[in-house]
Amino acid sequence: MPPRTSRASSLSAGSGRANPAAPNRSGKPARRKRSFLWSLYKFVFVTGCLSVLLLAGWFYLTPSGNTYRYMLADTLITTQHREWAKYIIGEKALRERVAAYVKQFEEMGEERDTHTIPIAEDGPTTGEQAAEEPTSIQEVDGEGFHGYLLTVRDPKTVRLVVPNKTGRGEKVSSMVKRTGAIAGVNAGGFADPNWKGNGFKPIGLVISQGKVYYNGLGNTKSVQIVGIDKNGKMLAGKYSLDELMELGISEAVSFSPRIIVNGKGLIPNRAQGWGVAPRTVMGQREDGAMLFLLIDGRQPGYSIGATLYDAQEILLEHGAVIAANLDGGSSTVLVTEGGEIVNKPSSSSGERYLPTAFLVFEHPEAVDVPNIWAGLKPSDIDAGKW
Template identity: 80%
Template sequence: MPPRASTAAASASNGRNRSGITPRKHKSARKKKRPFGWQLLKLAFATGFTVSVLAAGWFFLTPSGNEYRYMLADSLITTQHREWAKYIIGEKALRERVALYVKQFEDMGEERDTHTIPTSPDQGDPAAEQPEKLTSIEEVDGEGYHGYLLTVRDPKKIRLVVPNKRGRGEKVSSMVKRTGAIAGVNAGGFSDPNWKGNGFKPIGLVISQGKIYYNGLGSNNSVQIVGIDKNGKMLAGKYSVDELMDLGISEAVSFSPRIIVNGKGLIPNRSQGWGIAPRSVMGQREDGAILFLLIDGRQPGYSIGATLYDAQEILLEHGAVIAANLDGGSSTVLVTENGEIVNKPSSKSGERYLPTGFLVFDDPDAVEIPNIWAGLKPSEIDAGKW
């Protein structure tokens, strides 16, 4: 019989103890249990993923989702990030959408306007102790937007004002303070390379006091304009320069589309209102009063913006018989006496430098508006140089 030591050694070498049971090998540290917060995080992730999948399905595969998708794309098209819309509707659809805009805007300017206004706009009862003011401002609110409506009771008190220095545009607040105006709003569009334009190169026509200050039409025979003739009647739609001169145009800029003509709205519904954005729109009532609608946007919690259909409906409710779009977006601004800004412009840098503004004066004939583009060719103007 072998000695006990040898037996013990053999047992040990076989990994067994004297009872014949193999001992367990203990790990140096047990696996830690995940904390409760981690479980919550996983649940939140799973929930978020599920919701995202469902939202994407609604966004791309349902009629209501498609309507919202195109409205969102339209809203981007009106911003300085137009190219982002291709990630929502595709590059081909983006090109088609922009081309559709151009065609529809042209079509909306074709019908000839036949509205008339009194030869002497109503200035209220002259016997009243407190005659009605020339201007008034009221706030307007709707689904997701906040804005202001400026009413000018005598359209002949409005002048198109331009910057007083060459090389860059001018803020409307500066124009108002410099000229002593009662109020002012932004007017026409301008060349804006990389959305850093200096505001000095207008698009299309600029007409002030019946004179052409700037003509960037090139070979185009006609253009969409928004303005006022010498009798105070608002003109909006597609006209040639000769037609405008024959009609006695006084103040005008190029912009589109016209959204109301002969008392009827041209945009059938909100989904065709060209997206949600800050808006500047000009209209006129039968009594001759001019309406400037300014709606803020791109500011969640305050005002996201409005469609052109929203603007159209607001102006129809206030009696407009004609109305047309002005340059909105980050250019939208409403200024009162002493250059006080009433609204909240959406530009991160604040109020923009612009080439034109519609300003209201007690005595517009006393205001001198020099033509800073005299002698300049559009091709000679660098829109991006400050």
């Protein structure tokens, strides 16, 4: 005779109906769970919608939100995705914003610079001068950005160098190694169709060793330049070619805006600093020392970038009496002896091919820079063909 089995144990070993708390018996625990999840979903959805509405209200309707909105638009304007800015401020406002900056930059280059520097005698240095390092580099930090300040003691050691092959630009690290320079930074801008240019067609003027290497002015009588005269004095602002020659220009490229003149900053606040981006800026102290400020950017977690106002304030703190913007963005690069890259260029493909660079030499008088554009007209150069 088989052993007796209790009702509880037999039911528990069977279909599971012995467990009165099972969800599929009455359905109440399952319904409570679904109800809780639905309530949570509604809470998250409503909270998210309210947050979006509040953020949009702040972004579009408050003074602080508008300041941030236009700074974000300015940041996009400095990139290859300029057209995206219209989704933030509108297409009409985008056109007006760009036109306003062009006009502002022109006006910032009008005031004549009157700063002076000590004129050093040519010849070997002795005593304390000989003991000083020709260059020094220090790190700089600010709100959301990291960068470097290169100081060049003698401004007459700076030369403008250009590529050595027709039809393509050259990396600054290559220029430094090829010429034996002790440091170098990127200089002027260039035609860059579809952001895939070969770096060989400069914009505006290129002057090296007092000679015009490239003239892309066309019918334009004056242009914004950044350069150095034969005595080592920095020149920046709006000049005609004849004026530059009369002033004894030695090395120069076309770029803008000038942000410091006669010891005063020209950008009134950060909101008018043309967005956040990688920056290369050149300046000079009253004692003649050259300052090259390079700010990395477009790299969250490391350095987002700086406004031109940020760059201006850093250079003023370091004694600059004149300063001007050079090509920045993914072109920004600082190189030391042997071609070592100090900063972190923002380009996904690494260092870019460029038409010009300001290089520092121990013996600048021995530097020979051949004119790679000799015999070429701007119309002869295909900026997109490698």
